Amino acid sequence: MLGKERMEFSITSSELESMHSAKTRYTQLTEHLEPEEMIINMGPQHPSTHGVLRLELITDGEIVKEVIPHMGYLHRCFEKHCESLSYQQIIPFVDRMDYLASMNNDHAFVMGVERMLGIDKDIPKRIEYIRVLVCELNRIGSHLIAIGTYGIDIGAFTPFLWCFRDREHIMNMLEWASGSRMLYNYIWIGGLFYDLPVGFEERCKEFIDYFKPKLKELDELLTDNQIFINRTAGVGILPLDVAINYGCSGPMLRGSGLKWDLRRIDEYSVYPELEFEIPIGKGEMGKAGDCWDRYKVRVDEIVQSVRIIEQCLERLQKELKRTPEFDPRAKLPKKIIPKEQDFYIRAENPKGELGYYFITDGKTEIPKRVKARAPSFNNLSVLPEIARGVLIADLVAILGSIDIVLGEVDR
């Protein structure tokens, strides 16, 4: 068959290197440029690239003809590190992937290891509720950054300051619980680092009461702002089929109008016991799947996260109240050696589907292979597709609406 013939040719790595080296590619690219076209580098130090992302633009005046993303500036060899660390030691590295939502990263990773060990059913309810509580707090924090920095990309400065002011309360609370502002290492395999500090639930309740009216203010400031709508509605429309084909997930996918939330699909942790809705983009201002829809999905998700937090707090203060003998480290396994298997776990992060693929050998505490499927990595891959033929100013709006974290793209 044709397939057989094809597979027999083999290519030497040195040949390949020359074929694909950056220089050859670059000369090819510039040789075929029309006289009116120009190559512009955006980043890696550009404020609207949200970190160290370099976009190579081929432009015709103000029109972007082609976008070529270059990343890797923040590559820290996560997968290589995992080859020599035990599962518990990997958790701090996991924190540093999506550093705006460390709790969610930890939760997904820990769930994966617990399922491999077969102890995921023995985790006490209080621990599960605390995990969900801190994850949702972190989700709000992450979305606040997404909204705030998006405002600043578009040219609105105030929402940025307001978002950071409110996020600071979340940071302070999580610091109180874990001892760290951003990289928490709080959720451990089989339990938690510590129980919530005394008075945390009350302070969290206070924050929610404070935050709800602030959310309305923020909404009035940005969501219905005519300048903001003009800049985002109908811009960067991502059709649903394209989104699925490119592996987009999270607010990107929901912004295109699909109700797909792994908290409901996979029903992990205690999410089945909690009430919340899945907001989707409806194309209220422009077309479904535009930048405004993705923004709105994030705003609505904050409201839903607040709902989840309220339910968690209620249960944590009533039937799952703290007791003096409750020890969140009681179920911590002494030796973490999962059976020989491979396992893929996925969970809903603020940015989308975060997945870990484990291969274990059943003998050591060190995994054979860990691969992280980062949501930002896949969400970013759709950018060249939806940014073809837009204005440079709109490219900034599109990139901001994807809400990437480069720590996660580059790992």
Place this chain on the structure above:
Amino acid sequence: MDFSDIINILIEKFGKEVVVDEQVTGLQSALVINPDQIADVCLELRDNKFTYFDFLSCLTGVDHGAVENKFSVVYHLASIPYKSQLTLKVIKGHERSSDTLPVFLSVSDVWKTAEWHEREAYDLLGIYFEGNPDLRRILLPDDWDGYPLRKDYVAAEEYKGIKIN
């Protein structure tokens, strides 16, 4: 649609040799597919109205180590309408002593997600994906030597005159 139905669909369409092995021991079952047919199998699984795996969650390259001398690529598919998941594997032997790369078929025509994931596997493991339109290094610098996630990789001592330690 459970695991055995999917196997039946594949065998009916492509013949007996398409499914090389079934791994059903762990928590998640996996199908080992004939390397020559993986692209066709993926297209069939995506378009068949009973399976409809329209979402590629993850694509992983794996080095089995210097003893086994094998490389594999693992595909994690998800179906949005059926809310189901499936793991496919492709395993191939490769003599790492020679100066060649293991060659696998690209599935980037089936799911665009695969394009960047295959670039990553090429970058870190040195797996060549035939049919990928833009197979370049993605995370490491373009002039990096070697493939860091290979089990026999020796870390470079310096990069452009800068000592690494």
